[in-house]
Amino acid sequence: MKVIYCRSFGLDCNAKMKGRTIEDAVNAAINHGVSMHGQVLKDLQTPEKREEIASKAVDEPDDLRPNV
Ligand SMILES: [Zn+2]
Numbered sequence: 001m002k003v004i005y006c007r008s009f010g011l012d013c014n015a016k017m018k019g020r021t022i023e024d025a026v027n028a029a030i031n032h033g034v035s036m037h038g039q040v041l042k043d044l045q046t047p048e049k050r051e052e053i054a055s056k057a058v059d060e061p062d063d064l065r066p067n068v
Contacts, residue, residue, distance in 0.1 A: 001062045004029045007055040011037060018060075026053050 002014045002025040006013040015032055030053065036047030043049055 001025075001060055002053075002057045004053065004061045006032065006037075009041070011040070013037070013048050022054050022057050025057050026050055029053050048065075
């Protein structure tokens, strides 16, 4: 799974946005950024910004499933 840490953007925030694909994670990160950091993060919807956000995504093993 793809994970984007809010901290990667220099924010003092522990949020971690997950997605099955980079696209999912980027969308989650944008939603979070707009609602939580809209004052400091501008123009999150531009293609350039999406690319920058996508570049921060990291792969994490999907090993946190309960009841396996
Ligand atoms: Zn945040």
